[in-house]
Amino acid sequence: MNKIKIRNVLLEDLECVTQIEATCFPAAEAAPRNVFKERISVFPEGFFVAELNNEIIGFINGGVTNETHIEDEFFITMDLHIPNGENIVIFGLDVHPKYQRKGYAKELMKHFIEAAKKDGRKKILLTCKEHLIKYYEQFGYVNEGVSESTHGGTKWYDMYLELK
Ligand SMILES: CC(C)(COP(=O)(O)OP(=O)(O)OC[C@H]1O[C@@H](n2cnc3c(N)ncnc32)[C@H](O)[C@@H]1OP(=O)(O)O)[C@@H](O)C(=O)NCCC(=O)NCCS
Incomplete structure (x- = not known):
């Protein structure tokens, strides 16, 4: 496996992340450019x-x-973001299809978990499709x-990771 570098997002990454999202998710589920722009502007520390x-x-x-489950509205607006809240939600984990099954998502997830611990969060929350339950377990x-x-008219499963 080639070594990847993980860093916080920058506004100049906007087009790139929007394109990867559109490649990884069906149109009804993919976050659009304006949503990414808001996420990057409001909370680059969690991206x-x-x-x-x-x-x-x-x-x-x-x-x-401070909720324990993800509200669908959170997928489209950062108005629900509470910087000092207890729990952190994962909106998305994406690896471009060309680079999947090499452990890169695993590295991103580990990085996210460590950052959430450092920030003193209690839980990480996510929703996923049935075939990924085992992966997150x-x-x-x-x-x-x-x-x-x-969200996107799909069946999702609620998952959480207890951090403390
Ligand atoms: C889900 C997703 C992020 C996983 O990305 P990834 O980088 O391929 O993930 P990993 O490489 O960490 O693991 C994927 C699989 O590859 C396997 N794998 C990891 N390294 C490997 C390697 N070197 N050789 C072969 N297989 C490997 C893992 O064991 C895992 O297998 P499993 O699903 O049977 O457990 C990616 O498929 C994706 O972007 N999908 C579309 C978007 C999506 O559904 N995101 C999740 C939203 S909830």
Whole structure:
């Protein structure tokens, strides 16, 4: 596996992350450019990109809340972001299809978990499709079953990772 560099996002990464998202998710689920622009502007501390040979190949991004489940509205607006909140939500974990199955998402997730611990968060929350439940369980995430989320018209599962 080639070594990747993980760093905080910059506004100049906007086009690149928007394109990777559109490649990784169906149109109804993919966050559009304006949503990424807001996430990058409001909370770059919770948005990490992975670079391979100076090219962005994936990213993970989130927002902070005092809720214990993700509200669908949070996927489209950072108005719900509470900088000093207890829990951090993962909006998305993406690795460009060309670079998948090399452990890069795992590295991004580990980085995100360490940052959330350092920031004193209690839990990390995410929603995922059924086929990825096992994948997230390897990091210690607990599956809470089918989510109330109807984001993109898909069936999601609520998962959380207890940090303290
Ligand atoms: C889900 C996603 C982020 C995973 O990215 P990835 O970089 O391929 O993830 P990893 O490499 O860490 O792990 C993926 C699989 O590759 C395997 N793998 C890791 N390194 C490997 C290697 N060197 N050789 C072969 N397989 C490997 C892992 O064991 C894992 O297998 P599993 O699913 O059977 O557990 C990526 O597929 C993606 O962007 N999908 C579309 C968007 C999406 O659904 N995101 C999640 C939203 S909830």
